[in-house]
Amino acid sequence: MAGQTLYDKLWNSHVVSQRDDGSCLIYIDRHLLHEVTSPQAFAGLELANRAPWRLSANIATPDHNVPTVKKERSKGVIGIKDEISRLQVLTLDENCAKFDIAEFTINDGRQGIVHVVGPEQGLVLPGMTVVCGDSHTATHGALGCLAHGIGTSEVEHVLATQCLVQQKSKNMQIRVNGQLGEGVTAKDVVMAIIAKIGTAGGTGYAIEFAGQVFEEMSMEGRMTVCNMAIEAGARVGMIAVDQTTIDYVKDRPYAPKGEQWEQAVAYWRTLYSDDDAVFDAVIEIDGSQIAPQVSWGTSPEMVVDVTDRVPTPQMAQDETQQEGWLRAYEYMGLQAGQPVTDIKLDRVFIGSCTNSRIEDLRSAAAVIKGRKVADTVKEAIVVAGSGQVKQQAEAEGLDKLFIEAGFEWREPGCSMCLAMNADKLEPKEHCASTSNRNFEGRQGNGGRTHLVSPAMAAAAALAGHFVDVREF
Structure with missing residues (x-):
């Protein structure tokens, strides 16, 4: 019999039952909640007069809708100007209190982007099944666990049963x-x-x-x-457990201790x-x-080396791709064949669940040290992924480096990753972003997103256009 893949091992160890059609009922170890996809799920529980199956498996924190400007943030939930955003965060607070679910509230020092908070708190551990009403739950697979996003109806199902019906990939x-x-x-x-x-x-x-x-x-x-x-295109991404994984998890607040730690590591x-x-x-x-990368278009696959040019229609693999490129040229305001380094920038965003951890902030700070953001850049912001990341960065003096260079140092949250809070692009503005998606309107109606690494974003902020960070 052939050996098992990591995915096979994680899947098989969590199967509760299997149906004739191949679908399985999977046990869920950790359920992460935020304010956007949970309100209807909690409402469904209440209508059915049901309680969460296992309270300790759930943890919540607001992230998508929270303001990142300190003046607004200091007021707590009432500081959220947008009525719908404020209602979603308030509803999360009320539901967590009502159902007795632990929550890192808006100004709790542990609050942050759910995919940053989970690993840093030791809430997500190797071998777990992890779900959240957010597609980027795949993040947690880095710890050697089976993690993926779910829809609102599934959020309710997991709350009520601690299980989920799934087809194996x-x-x-x-x-x-x-x-x-x-x-x-x-x-x-x-x-x-x-x-x-x-x-x-x-x-x-x-x-x-x-x-x-x-x-x-x-x-x-x-x-x-x-x-x-x-x-x-995958729901799940994962990496095998090794000593790097174990060293990262050790001594996290929610990680096992003592004899349980030794058993877990084994x-x-x-x-x-x-x-x-x-x-x-x-x-x-x-x-x-692999060279430093820059996305030029409106899909994460529209990517080239920073030393390359925007591809021409003749380079497309087929008619469908060519049509997509033609639309992207128009939306992004770019010319086929123009050098990537000619793309001028209006804003720079360093943050999101992709790149807002301490390592990301350190790499960006190393580039900007002793330099200034270009006068042509309207706004450059740095948003730590959690209160703990922000605190650590400030202890290392990174905040001062960013502020001296001309960046704004913000409070934790999803921020400009998506147009669901006050941090948005204006139409036709080009943004160097460390986030994960560059779809049309992702960062604001008509906004033009270019995905890059934190170091590349920092270098672009200094130059006012894309540059090869290796030159720094």
Whole structure:
């Protein structure tokens, strides 16, 4: 019998029952909640007169709608100007109090983006099944767990039963070997992967990232990669447990202690794909050939090296891709064939569940130290992923470096990743963003998003246009 993949092991250890059609009832270990996808789920519980099945499995924090400007944030929920946003956060507070679910509220020092808070608190552990009403739940797979986003009706189902009906995915392994060049980050790696396989390349698969590049990558970098597995078409992205994983989890507030820690580690060390495991698809990439990446269009697969040009229609693989490119040129206000470094920027955003951890802020700060944001950039903001990340950055003096360079130092939240709060682009503004999606209107109606790493965003802020961070 062939060995098991990491996905097989995680799936099989959580199957409660299997139906004749192949669908399975899966037990869920950790359920993360935020203000956007939970109100209807809680309302459904109340209408059915049901209570959450296992309170301790749930944890909540507001993130999408919270203001990041200190003056507004200091007022708490009433400081949220938008009525709908304020209502969603208030409703989360009320529901968590009513159903006795733990919540890191708006000005709790532990509050932050749910996909940053979960790992840093030790709420998400290797071997777990993890769900949240948010597609970027794939982030948590970096810890060697099975994590994916769910819809609002499924949020209610998990609250009520601690289980979820699922169809098993196929297995894909993406191997990246070789040594990354200086200035090339985890964000560049995952963007290069998506550029290669496309946004539908992982559809129907659970992706395991493997190879030298990921083995040598920090946990924070691994989270960035797994975060964007969803942009590659997969619901699940994961990386095998190793010593890096165990060292990261150790001594986290909610991590096991004492004898339970030793027992947990013994199990976690089994969470890898067996040598004779069979994958349905294997993709291999040479990491030494990856350069800093920039997205030019309106899909995460519309990506090129910073030293390249916007592709021309003649380079499209087929008519459908060519049509997509033509629409993207128009929306983004770009010319086919123009150098990426000619793209001028109006705003710069460093943050989001993809790139708002301490490692990300350090890499950006290293670029801007002693320099100034270009006068042509209207706004450059840095938004830590959580209160704890912000506190650590301030203890290291990173906030002062950003402020001296001309950046705004903001309070934790999803911020300009998506147009669901006060941080939005104006029509036709170009933004260098460390977030995960560059769809039309993602950061604001008519806004033009270019995805980059934190270091690339920082360099672009200084120059006022895209530059190769390796020159810094």
